Amino acid sequence: MPTTEDLKLLFAEFPRDAVSWRAQSVTKDGTKALALAYIDARDVMDRLDDVCGTENWQDRYEFHGTRTICYLSIRVGDEWITKADGAGDSDVEAEKGAISDALKRAAVKWGIGRYLYHIVSPWVPCDSYETEYQGKKKQNWKSWKEDPWSLVRSPRPAPQKQAPVAPLPPSPAMESLWKEMEAISSSRGLELFWKDNVKTILGFDDGNKKRFVDKKDELKAKFAPPPLTEGDSFPGSVSDREALRQPMAGG
Known part of the structure; x- marks a missing residue:
């Protein structure tokens, strides 16, 4: 928690x-x-x-x-x-x-x-x-x-322009974490992995942090359930939280 x-x-x-x-x-x-x-x-x-x-x-x-x-x-x-x-x-x-x-x-x-x-x-x-x-x-x-x-x-000072910085070479521990992530085979597994390691990943340099976040998004899309077709459900059969996960207009 x-x-x-x-x-x-x-x-x-x-x-x-x-x-x-x-x-x-x-x-x-x-x-x-x-x-x-x-x-x-x-x-x-x-x-x-x-x-x-x-x-x-x-x-x-x-x-x-x-x-x-x-x-x-x-x-x-x-x-x-x-x-x-x-x-x-x-x-x-x-x-x-x-x-x-x-x-x-x-x-x-x-x-x-x-x-x-x-x-x-x-x-x-x-x-x-x-x-x-x-x-x-x-x-x-x-x-x-x-x-x-x-x-x-921006109400905050604009960041100074800097030359692009290449990602740092991944450490053995980082590569081990990456291999563990690549082996994830379910949505629940991804959820548990991210919960246990998110603070470590957010501490990586920007290049490697992006690598892990992009992989997370890729796996999340891979494990997402297929969209319901007409007849699979009826009005009111989903919770408010699930209803909100469907695409919506802003406002």
Whole structure:
């Protein structure tokens, strides 16, 4: 189970390609939109699995009118600690979207993705289309013309540019760990391996750390169950957590 020191890993930034951007508002001429950064609920759950272990965290939901409250609990030592937050219905699949938003908000209280709130949202050139309702015209976002990251002003000093550093030669212990990882034959085996070795792997140099993380992602995809086809299940036959693992729109 995670220690208070382990929980600091929840605050780590996500790879930039894991962060998506949605348009909050569009200029009257439709040339720019205010971009807000967000992560998917599945990335939140992956972070909790990696840092805490699947058996050491749990989520519970309550519904109050259009408000969904997520109670996110993590076992620290012998105690379950709970933090909660909520969200209203989203525009996409109202109930599922509210569950997703509530989970992400509760996760922020544990530090997951909190840094995204400190990003100054940029106005980004975009393509748009016009709609009209009751005589009022409105510009709607269609797609980004530029990568929003390229226009973000970081609240922290930008890192100094350095020449690319080649990965350090792997040590015998590192190679032994790599061979152990290559021999994994199940999702459960991967979960146990990562739980036991994640802190060691995160201490490797960037090149070798990436090698292990990429291998983990490869094995995770390999062991993932095939998608359900119509007739394999019925509405309501999966838990909220499993439902959230399906692709979803951000918001």
